Each structure stands twice: as structure tokens, then as C-alpha cells.
Amino acid sequence: MSNAFEPRIVVLCCNWCTYAGADLAGTSRMKYAPNVRLVRVMCSGRIDPAFVLRAFQDGADGVLIAGCHPGDCHYINGNLKTMRRYPALETMVQQFGIEPHRLRLEWISAAEGDRFVEVVNEMTEQVRALGPLAWKQRSAVADLSGSPHAG
């Protein structure tokens, strides 16, 4: 393997829209950058900001949060909670010294396999241009590994 930088992007997505959209990209045999790993939750409303920080802390170069389009949430409005939580998360991540392009929120429906591909490819290139985050090395960050509790 070459030593060229390959971005590592964690995708936190909902089961009903984005995960299914990624499935559709697969059944349609679309091709995209192999730089993403999906972590499925039932609703984007389940995505705790701690998950995002944990991914960065682990070594992710980018984190994508994705869910159903506003108004289409399988759970009525869980995605709206994500939407409202996101600006705070964005600010927090930037205060930690992480570039804004490393975090992204997207609405990708079950019918939008092509959109999933587009977002993944675009984000991979954006993060590639930014280079490795190496958050641990970059700053002496306090240990965040303890989640609020064992739940």
C-alpha cells in the first residue's frame, strides 16, 4: 500500500433513510470512495454529540451525520432535534480546533443513493485536501473517553 493519506470518515446515520440510501447505492452498483464506515442508529435524533467527539478522538479525519429529510423522519421529528443540536455541535467542534469541513450534516433519503455517493465523494475530497486531523497529536486534549455513564 502506498503511504498517501487516505481520509477516515465515520458516518453516523439513521436506519430508515440514509442507511437505506446507502443500500440503494449498493443495489444500483454505484461506486464511491472506500473511505467511509457507517455506524447505524435508528434515528439521527439518537446521535449524541459525544459520538462525534469520540470519532475525532479515535482518529477520524471527518464525521458525517446523516438522516431523513426534514418532514420525512420515520419517527415524526427526531431529525429536527438533530438539526437543532447541530449548530451547538459545530461550534463546539470548531472550538476544539477542528476545521468546519471535517463535520457535515446531510439529509439523504432512502431514494437518494446518488446523493449518498455524491456526499461521500465530495466529503472525502474535502477532507483529503485538509489532510490528517490527528487530533490527539495536535492538541493535548483532555481524555473524553468516559461517556456520561455506562448506559
Add this chain to the structure above:
Amino acid sequence: MEPRIGVFVCHCGTNIAGVVDVNRVVEAAARWPDVVHAVEYKFMCSDPGQGLVKDAIVKHDLSRVVVAACSPRMHEPTFRKACAMAGLNPYLFEMANIREHCSWVHEDKEAATLKAIDIVRAAVAKARLLEPLQTRFVPVTQKVLVVGGGVAGIQAALDIANAGTKVVMVERAQSIGGHMAQLDKTFPTLDCSACILTPKMVQVAQHPNIELMTYSEVESVDGFVGNFTVKIRRKARYVDEAVCTACGVCIEKCPKKVPSEFDEGMMPRKAIYRSFPQAVPGRPVIDKESCTYFKNGKCKICEIFCEPKAIRWDDQDQVVEEKVGAILVATGMGLIDPHGLSQWGYGRYPNVLTGLEFERLNNATGPTGGRIVLKDGSTPKSVAILHCIGSRDRNHKEYCSRVCCMYALKFAHLIKEKTHATVYNFYIDMRCFGKGYEEFYNRLLHEGVKFVRGKAAFVTDQAANDDEKGKLVVSAESTTLGEVLRVPVDMVILASAVAPQKDAEAVARQFGMGLSPDGFFMEKHPKLEPFSTATDGVFLAGACQSPKDIPDTVAHGAAAASTALSLISRGTVEVESATAEVLTDFCSGCKVCQDVCPYGAISFHEDTKLAEVNASVCKGCGTCVATCPSGAIVGRHFNDRQILAQIDAAFLWE
């Protein structure tokens, strides 16, 4: 006790193994902590594949199972069942999606194999922390809501009701019948549409198991599979249904005329009306928007002539609540707005009609009593039928509307039979795919109907020579002759595209359905489950899913009915086990969870100052879990530890 994890990697034929080196995935998995058994197999979902899992659970005393294969949305239920059969709690199973999310989307075999290893590692990391959950069941309400009273809804309602299950049918128009009631004859058999439909309509109205609500609309839907609560707005009819005898004198006497929706605006109806003479129910309603009394406070002629005294001026809209176990959506199709089709003369020339307008013109209850005449009352000597107007057209609808070729043939036959006019069909391809359809096409060829293979480019009244004077000229390139033709005719019929209903998006949202890119309701699976939707307990019937002719619509209605019935007769339904739970030791009683729960599943106990989740209402979305500032709510099967373990294992981070 340390978990004992079994990892099973599927080849899926060459679907996975053609790109991902499954042996390397197995080798990697075998080295991870707690993995005591790792194998590959050609088709894990096959009987022998499932057998491998079952046998290994027993032989290797597995306490966790990970299958690396396709999407959990595809086969998670299959493998959960296999685990349960071998005595392992089904929630101790985890799926790693290395097909849809890996082998199918990558070409670089090395990168795909490394990614597959990562995906399986994350699944194993989560599996290690899985906890057994209890499968829970709730009873299914023994009643089905059918939305839409067209032929799809009618068929479905009758099938369900005949099986002994109660049905509530909601139709927004005054009468059931839908588009089929507007037709005169049906292809290819030429039976009279009303003659075959009206008996079924009457059966619906008289069926002891069917409660028919016309002039009504669904206002809201709550609940979940087996247990929906539906609010239905019954619009004020201003006519007492219990008293009215449907004698029709009020309709005759009403002085106010407005264009009839049923007749495509080609003839008037009264302000007190029934949609058509054979309407079911036959009792009329007053259209408040056009009634003179409601506008000016004067008139009441209908009341004066109503012998049984059935007019109720103080009638109000009523919202009724129904509890149902399943919902069958049969809201039908719309048509493309023909005003966007002006190059074919619609709206500019009075003798350019849409297909549905011609149906009414040709119908014995239509504006001319079934005589095919021009706007000036004369009989046309030549008629052109233009196929694919708005269908198979990138500027309008990309899809084929599926009914036009056949109704164009039917029109050609009827026009020839009634007027002896020369009939031209301008077509791209003739699509005569159904039973008896090709035979009907052959019959028409022998009846002397002229077929021009070429889509009509435009219709004009600008004559280029004497033959074209006073005529509508259809211009088209005949692809068989290789030349541009100008054909002068008296009447033009546009086979305009079938389209989703105008409010399809709002209806989809109301019932938790999706829309396909073409705007029709999205089915659960395009081939194997065209009558189910992504929402359990909500089914689809008829042309609301895609354009369909009558035989297909009826078959779809019956299929949806039987699928709904199998849910109803099962009697119980499994509900979400992966619900949220409050850890009372950590709860500070702030009630934030209560605010974010979309289902009102969280209650707050004033005495203990603690929140509690009602598990039978909770759907397991986890929004409260992510919101709780004290970390006092656990989302079962997706708890923080499990998700964080998955993130930690998502890549080899070093």
C-alpha cells in the same frame, strides 16, 4: 463470563466474494478477542447456511453471532430467527453489511477487503456488548381502513369484508367509483364500465362489515402496525342521510349550476348534487362553496321541495375517530395538467380533448348523451388520437402511462362504430401487453384504423393548403415513411399522461410512506412486495403506486387486501423491543426527555420526580437517550457503550 462470538462470512456467490477476499476476512476475525468460531460460506441465507449458524451455536456454545453478508434491512430477520431456533436470544445477533456497503460499491479489491474487515470488526465490537431482549406482542385491532373508493379500494374492501373483518372506507368525493365510473367502455373486451362496476359499488354500500364514509377525508393518523388511531373529517353534507330518500327533486329544482368535476367540467352540475346518476350513496350533498343560500342567505329552494324534510342548514363538519389494525391506501391516480400541453392545441382549440374528456363525451350520462360530436354539434369526419402526450417525455413524465395505447384503440373502435370517421393513431410504440390486448390491436388493424408510427409534434389550425382549411392539422414525422406528415382532422384526442394525485406528497407524509422519483407512492419492494410500504401495517393498492389498467388495479387491490388480512388474522403483532429505559438512579427529573419524545411515551411521576418510559408506546428512536443531560436513559440495543464500541472499531486507527 466472556462472550463467545461466532463470525460467519458470506460469499453471496460472487456478489461479495468477487470483490472481497472472504478468506482474509475470516482470518482477521479469528484473531479478534472473544471470537471462538469464524467461517465462510457461499450463501449464508440458504438453508444450509442458516444451518451452519444453528449448529455452531450448539457445538461451540456461542453466545453472540455475527453474519457478514448483505444489509440488515434484507436478512436480519432471517438470521435472528435462525439464532432463536438454536436457543440464542435473537437480539444477540449482529449483521455486518459487506455487500450493499462494500463489495457492490467498490472496485479496488484491496480497499474493499480492508473495508470489509473494518465493518466486521465494528459488528463484532457491538456484538460483544449486546444484551438479550424480550420479544413483545400486542393485539391487532380487527378492523381495516381503506382510503379511496375507486375500483382498487372497492375490491380490497369487499375482499376484507367478505373474510369477516370490519372495514371503514373513506372517500373524499360524494360517491365511490373513482375513475372507472367515468369510463364508458373498458378495453379490450368493450364491456360497459358502469355495468361491471356499479354492482360492486352497491355491494360496498350494503355490506354489513363495511362502514362507508364518502365526502370525508383522513385528517390524521397515529399509532403503529396493528394499532392505528385515525381521525376522519366527515364534511358537512347539509342533507340528513337518515331522512333523505334520494328522490333527486332537490337536484332538479336547484337553480345554481357549476361545472361538474365528474364530467371533467364539460357539463354543469347543481350546487346540491350527486356525482353521477348511479352514485353510491345516491343521497346528494350541498356544495357549500357554490350554494346560493350560503353565499347570499337567500334561496333554500331545495328545502322547499324536499318532501321528507332532509335539508339541514346547520350541519357541521364532524371529526370521528376510528381504531384500525391496518391501513390500505388506494387513493388512485391523477392526470397531468393538460394546460401545459399547448403545443398539441389543448386550451387553444375547442376540439382538442383529453382522453378522460372523450370518455365523458362518449358516455351515455355525459354532456352529449354519448354522441361523439364536435363543439358545434356536427359529427367529426376524421379524428386523430395522439399517444404519449406527456408520457415517455423527458419534459413531462419519463414513464409510460400504461393505459393509453389500449384506450386509444378502444376510442378508435368506438369512434368508427358510432361515426364512421377516419381515425388516425399517432404512436411511438404500441404497447399491448395484457391478456387479449394484442388480439384487440390486430382487430383494430383490420377495422381500418390508420396507424402512424411517429409522435405528434404539434397541432395547428393554420392551413397550408385548401384541404387543411377549417381543420386541425396534426404534424408528425412518420418513422416508417421517413417523412414529415401533416394530417388534417376535425377532432384531436390527447392520450395525456397519468400522474400522481396532486396531493400525493401530503398523503404520503400522513401515512408515513415514501414517494418514488416519479411521484407515486413507494412500495416496500418493487417486485416482491409492491403492495406494502416502508411503514408496517400500511398497504398500497392500485394506481397510487404506479399507473395501472383495471385488471392490474383489481389484482393489486386483492393482493393488498390479502396481505392486510394476514396481519389481521394473525391477531397479534410484534412491537419494538429496542425501547428506551430510564435509569432512576441517574434521573434528575428535568423532563427534557418528555419534551423531545415524538410519541408522548414518557411520563413524569410528580411523587417520585422521576421520568418513566411507557414501553408499549416507545418506538425506540433514541432521541430521548441522546437528549438526556444526565445520561439517565438507555436506548436498548443501541446503547452508548455499544455505539461507542462500534465507533472505536470502525477503523484500525493507529
